[in-house]
Amino acid sequence: MKRIINITSEPIQRHTVLFEESEVILTLRFYPKTQHWTFDAEYNGKAVYGVKLSVGVLHMVSQNQPFDFFCEDRSGNGIDPFQRDDFSNDRCRLYMLETADMVAVRRGAEVPLP
Secondary structure, eight states: OOOOOOOOOSSSSEEEEEETTTEEEEEEETTTTTTTEEEEEETTTTTEEEEEBBBSSSOOGGTSOOOOOOOOEEEESOOOOOOOOTTTTEEEEEEEEEEHHHHHTTTTOOOOOO
């Protein structure tokens, strides 16, 4: 599992996450009126858009990718990220599960190779 670092309080930000011999382009967005964070992920010619970040769940199961994202609430309250500074003040952390993690999570179900 790889932690996505350098998430700031900027409402729109783009991160390049190295994955296997390629990269995942991750765009994070904060929506102040509805107080929630979303992400777009682009990898290997495929993209997913507008996925709401929620605590304690995998976000891309239906996409059948060799990776996924997991959000942790470090306050222990189990509250989804809802403030602009939730990541920059370390209340929440975002992780990317890699292929080996996905094999363990899916317990024998096929995981596409990168």
